[in-house]
Amino acid sequence: MFEKVLVANRGEIAVRVMRACAELGVDTVAVYSDADKHGGHVRYADEAYNVGPARAADSYLDEEAILDAARAAGADAIHPGYGFLAENADFAARVEDADGITWIGPTSEAMKRLGEKTAARRVMDAADVPIVPGTTEPVTEASEVTVFGEEHGYPIAIKAEGGGGGRGMKVVESADEVDDRLASAKREGEAYFSNDSVYLERYLETPRHVEVQIVADEAGNVVHLGERDCSLQRRHQKVIEEGPSPALSDELRERIGEAARRGVAAADYTNAGTVEFLVEEDVDRDPAEPLGPETNFYFLEVNTRIQVEHTVTEALTGIDIVKEQLRVAAGEALSVSQDDVELRGHAIEFRINAENAAKEFQPANEGRLETYDPPGGIGVRVDDALRQGDALVTDYDSMIAKLIVWGADREECLARSKRALAEYELDGVVTIVPFHRMMLDDDRFVAGTHTTKYLDEELDPDRMTEAQERWGTEATADDGDDEAVTERAFTVEVNGKRFEVELEERGAPAIPTGAGGSSGRQRPPQAVGDDGSDGGAGGSDVDVAEGGEAVEAEMQGTILSVDVASGDEVSAGDVVCVLEAMKMENDVVAERGGTVASVHVAEGDSVDMGDVLVVLE
Ligand code: MV4
Secondary structure (H helix, E strand, O other), rough: OOOEEEEEOOOOHHHHHHHHHHHHEEEEEEEEEEHHHOOOOHHHHOOEEEEEEOHHHHHHOOHHHHHHHHHHHHHEEEEEEOOOOOOHHHHHHHHHHOOOEOOOOOOOHHHHHHHHHHHHHHHHHHOOEEEEOHHHEEOOOHHHHHHHHHHHHEEEEEEEEEEEEEEEEEEEHHHHHHHHHHHHHHHHHHHOOOOEEEEEOOOOOOEEEHHHEEEEOOOOOOEEEEEEEEEEEEEOOEEEEOOOOOOOOOOHHHHHHHHHHHHHHOOOOOOOEEEEEEEEEOOOOOOOOOOOOOOOOOEEEEEEOOOOOHHHHHHHHHOHHHHHHHHHHOOOOOOOHHHOOOOEEEEEEEEEEEEEEHHHHEEEOOOOEEEEEOOOOOOOOEEEEEEEEEOOOOOOOOEEEEEEEEEEHHHHHHHHHHHHHHHOEEEEEEOOOHHHHHOOHHHHHHOOOOOOOHHHHHHHHHHHHHHHHHHHOOOOOHHHHOOOOEEEEEEEEEEEEEEEEEEEEEEEOOOOHHHHOOOOOOOOOOHHOOOOOOOOOOOOOOOOOOEEEEEEOOEEEEEEOOOOOOOOOOOOOOOEEEEEEEOOEEEOOOOOOOEEEEOOOOOOOOEOOOOOEEEEE
């Protein structure tokens, strides 16, 4: 087993991985950005290294900085968690090549093979795992799409070769949309994966999203740990995951699990991974009658990392998946065989996101946990990296915690979930706890017949507003910004090891530091640095004529294109800009329409939430 593991991640997953290390007697090293100096994962680790500024590209994604920290700490392995560098095969290869440092994950070769979607489709096809009808080679020409459409019909999904998780997927409803969607899919592929190659699949209209957890060791043992149903998603973001899937019969479950196992074995895959499938839902199904063994299911992609929702499987199997990852990476055998795996009861994970469900799940841009008292008791697990008093860090994703509830059956699990969510005491930060409480009274969710389209297209948004009003909490402005803070740097030596120490004096009268000739009154580190705003994008003091409209950015991001110019006529629903945020292209549309009076942004600009982009009159 390893002696010291560096966790190249932050927040709850970093703490989750460190907990497994602690139980195995392995020391832990945290890395953190300037925004995370007070992060829970830093508190938890045995030692911690600053790897750069808040911007992820300059810290958590800085491969050299992470490797430097590992070498400085004398770590003998790196665990990437999920997100950030977790699915970066090139980084995995760099770790593999680094002397004395092991990558805790699949080999970079296996990551590359499965990360390229057409290659993954070929591997699965050859292993008799059903794939969605489509191409197994990239397409480049619009004519190839229209030919496919004539043969298989519409809609068609155009997917980026390097894509996944909804990025770089465009749906084409008819031949006249082909040029536009093909260009957009290529653009996203190029922007996010430096790969403009795309392929085609028949687009399934009402699928369920079912994924199988697998673990595999170097001796060739491949074990599947049952499935999770992740059909409750909003714009490709999972919000509630559960297991077992309420829609599968035992026979279908067995077929899908065995298909996942076959595919993974054929791909020469090791460590933990998830095989994603789409399962064709029968929209008129009686909820009491799960989908039978003849139901069509199709391989979608393999996630070559530990996932957020791995906890659901841990609750059902009692197996610590992160420990299995550590064992396999250290060259040991899995601690379980397929015959040992028994699925017990039912588990649901609720993602506790700092978002306002009543405002289109807008991520919170401020807050401080005035009260933080998570639930407990039988069958309840909370994974987080928080404590009361913490300021909300808004530089990364909005998930601040996960609540995982287990029950002997789905019914008990739902009742226990209601109880646990009611116990969740949390003040000063807006979260989607009210949304979850509402879902536990939702007929479709309770019946388990919801598909991936349910949240985006069917659920009445007014119900989210009602839930927010009934159970919601609000953001506390982070008054830390206004507090006098003096920061001073020291170098200290402890047991022969040098440490840079930054001292923050809060509340006390400012002591002139001399440095930079300032008054000594500085803003805290969280407020410094690149927060994405160039200050050039309008602001709120823009004149809007009566009956006019100021089109604002709904979230922080980068302007990919400006699609209108002064004087243009714009109708309600027309795209005025494309905003890249959270790695997705978002069309910014006019609500009412009118004539473009002024344009306040240009391609490449960074904008903050609420910035005015275009004014219509
Ligand atoms: C699909 C699909 C329908 N047909 N592919 C979205 C995320 C990416 N992993 C694949 N996704 C989809 N691929 C075909 N051929 C529908 C989706 C999809 C989806 C998939 C899983 C979970 C939620 C989803 C929500 C919308 C669309």
